[in-house]
Amino acid sequence: MKATVLTALALALGAATSAHAAGEAKNVIFFLGDGMGPTVVTAARLHKYGEAGQLTMGTLSRTAKIKTFSHDAQTTDSAPSMSAYMTGVKMNNEVLSMSADTLAQAPLRDGNNNAGLSGCDGSNGHAVPTLAELAKAKGKAAGVVTTTTITHATPAAVYAHICHRDAYYDIAKQAVPGGDGYNTALGNGLDVIMGGGANEWTPFNATTNNKGRADGRDLVAELGALGYTTVRSNTELAAVTPTAGSKLFGVFSSRSHLDYEFDRASNVNNTQPSLAEMTAKAIDVLKNDSDGYFLMVEGGRIDHALHGTNAKRALEDAVAFDDAIKLALTKVDLSNTLIVVTADHDHTMVFNGYGKKGNSVLDIVRDYKHNEPLLDADGQSYTTLVFGNGPNRPAIRTSVSSEQAMDPAYLQETIVRQGSETHGGGDVMLFADGAGAKSFKGTMDNTKVFSLVKDALGL
Structure with a gap:
């Protein structure tokens, strides 16, 4: 009897070890600070906490350096770099989650003379699976949160496949289950989608929405009809009470990106949520899936302020991004959740x-x-x-x-x-903690990060 019990225990332990080896993490939150090169990280720390202080990302247990070059350029843009993180494939600048042989083809103009339709030749490369798609195929929930437009390069690389990052109207279609142009590899769809740019999801109106959709589709209404809770302000977001199976779509600017954090926080009448508030609510929705989740959170406006050489706003957005990481850590269990924090590319800011x-x-x-x-x-x-x-x-x-x-x-x-x-071509930093984090070390390619996250989730 005793031998039988010991044998059963040994078999059980073996099965547990095997399952653990296949994937240590039930959940992954992938934080991407757009353009957040090493100088930005240092300057943000000094700006907020001083020389001896520490950003939350700096307290994570594992660090690495990441090479970000694209398939055709020493200095990448956001599309191929984020796509490399999401797919493990090097691709050409301006291309989103497609094979390495895909050539960037400029978007076309719609009937209202707005650029944003796909000009992709059907024979120009093919889609490659993203982490979100692989997670959905395993029964996990998946979401994207950003301070840019939802169709911008970084969030789009999670859920869309297209030969040019600026085909915004066709990128949006890929996120709407059952509709024309839907990316069926997402199964029943992303469970959380939050960011800016309502114009790309709603019909054209010459007076009130002149950058809206020429095809007349109201993608927000379509998502609502599919059971998504749709919200447009911080108060509406705060009122959402997630339940099992619930889905959330939040778009918090009528056109273009969300405000810089400095401007959002300075305006008492601003109705946009902070990145930390969006991140917290996304976790509340996704954690209801018993199989776990994959969440991508982007601090996207760091990059925009750097392009404008406005260091104050870049650093304020970097701190807000770090605050989102801090809040997320209070809401997850690192024994079953992997946190990864990195950037898609550097910038030319120097100290x-x-x-x-x-x-x-x-x-x-x-x-x-x-x-x-x-x-x-x-x-x-x-x-x-x-x-x-x-x-x-x-x-x-x-x-x-x-x-x-x-x-x-x-x-x-x-x-x-x-x-x-412009962007810079230097290596960027990566910080990681939690389940599966021990593999993140040394200097590695951004495509390797995909493999490590995929393995940690057992996908």
């Missing part, structure tokens, strides 16, 4: 001079010995943060005052003149 400890990272550089403004070779003061390229290269440099530098609207100076600051 400048020998500044005094405690000096604001947004201010001019002050000498650490005498607390006096440090001067360049021409005798002019300069800011701690500058950009390698962008629109703000003066013909002749003059001194920058603290008053100028600390203004939230101040745009940092640039070295090479460009119409808009």
Whole structure:
């Protein structure tokens, strides 16, 4: 009898070990700070917590460096980099979750002369499975949360396949179960979708929605008819009480992206939720699936502020992104949930001079010995943060005052003149914790991250 019990116990332990090896994580939350290169992480920490402080992402137990080049470029855009994380495939710039041989084909204009329809040739590559699709196929729930438009490159890479990231109207169709253009690999559909850009989901109106859909479809209404709870404000979102099987669609701007965090928080009349609020509600919805979930959360406007060389807004959005991570950690069990935090690419922002400890990272550089403004070779003061390229290269440099530098609207100076600051090609950081996190270490390609997440979930 005793031998029989021991044998049964051994078999049970063997089965448990096998299941554990196949996938340690029941749930995964993949946090993506768009454009959040290493300098942004450091500057955000200094901005919020000081030199000795720590962002929440910096407290996670595992770190790695990630190579982000795309199939055809040293410096990637968001589409192929996020797609590499989601599919494990290197693809060309501007392409979303397609095979490596897919060529980017510019979107077409609709009947209202709005660009955003797919110009893809049917013979131009093929779709490759995403983590969300693989999770849905295993019975898990899946969701996307972003501060950009829901159809922007990063969230779109989770649920759509298309040869150009700017085909917004056709990207939106791929998220609506049963409708024309639906991505059937999502099964019964994403369980949570939240972000901005209602115009891409609602019909064109020359007066009230001139960037709306020319096909006349109201995708928000279609999702509502399918059982999704649809919300348009922070108060409506707060009122949602998730139950088993419930689905949520939230779109919080009538057109384009959500506001920068600095502007959202400064406006008492703003009706948009914070990224942390959206993340918390998404977890509340998805955790009702007994099989687990995959959630992607993007702090997307970090990237936009960097393109505009507005460091203040970039850092405020990076801190808001970190706050979403902090809140998520209070709501999950790391024994069965993997948290991954990374970026899709770097930017050209650099950290400048020998500044005094405690000096604001947004201010001019002050000498650490005498607390006096440090001067360049021409005798002019300069800011701690500058950009390698962008629109703000003066013909002749003059001194920058603290008053100028600390203004939230101040745009940092640039070295090479460009119409808009570009991405950088440097490696980015990755932080991980929880179930399956031990595999994240060293320097790895972004496609390898896909494999590690996939293995952790047992997909």
